[in-house]
Amino acid sequence: xxxxxxxxxxxxxxxxxxxxxxxxxxxxxxxxxxxxxxxxxxxxxxxxxxxxxxxxxxxxxxxxxxxxxxxxxxxxxxxxxxxxxxxxxxxxxxxxxxxxxxxxxxxxxxxxxxxxxxxxxxxxxxxxxxxxxxxxxxxxxxxxxxxxxxxxxxxxxxxxxxxxxx
Numbered sequence: 001x002x003x004x005x006x007x008x009x010x011x012x013x014x015x016x017x018x019x020x021x022x023x024x025x026x027x028x029x030x031x032x033x034x035x036x037x038x039x040x041x042x043x044x045x046x047x048x049x050x051x052x053x054x055x056x057x058x059x060x061x062x063x064x065x066x067x068x069x070x071x072x073x074x075x076x077x078x079x080x081x082x083x084x085x086x087x088x089x090x091x092x093x094x095x096x097x098x099x100x101x102x103x104x105x106x107x108x109x110x111x112x113x114x115x116x117x118x119x120x121x122x123x124x125x126x127x128x129x130x131x132x133x134x135x136x137x138x139x140x141x142x143x144x145x146x147x148x149x150x151x152x153x154x155x156x157x158x159x160x161x162x163x164x165x166x
Contacts, residue, residue: 012050040121073116111139
């Protein structure tokens with residue numbers, strides 16, 4: 001029996017990147033759409049924007065008062081159906097983390113996009129250990145259903161800045 005997934009209006013944007021080819025190859029629109037839909041509890045309108053270090057740093061500084069580029073920022077505008085949110089991923093940070101963790105760029109993007117989509121729905125790993133474990137378990141289950149390995153099994157490098165929700 002096929003599972004009915006929530007509807008998704010998706011905008012996928014790429015800022016001016018030094019080397020956009022690997023990021024575009026890792027993020028085919030149909031795959032990004034599939035990843036997000038599997039993470040959604042209800043219909044949504046989501047923009048995924050892939051940015052350079054300067055834009056990522058500016059957004060993180062202006063909205064979180066943290067003066068560095070982080071891997072993903074989630075801007076959620078409503079938790080009602082349809083959910084409205086923007087996910088901003090910093091391409092150089094994501095690529096560096098994937099390389100450092102020995103993961104494919106696509107697998108790391110899938111993880112961060114699922115992570116950001118969960119944040120947009122109110123999941124939060126910074127509110128306590130139980131919430132962090134619940135969110136991690138949910139991400140792992142979604143990614144397994146999508147054919148990806150446990151993103152925490154290989155372990156992201158502990159020194160990485162935390163994934164951000166704004």
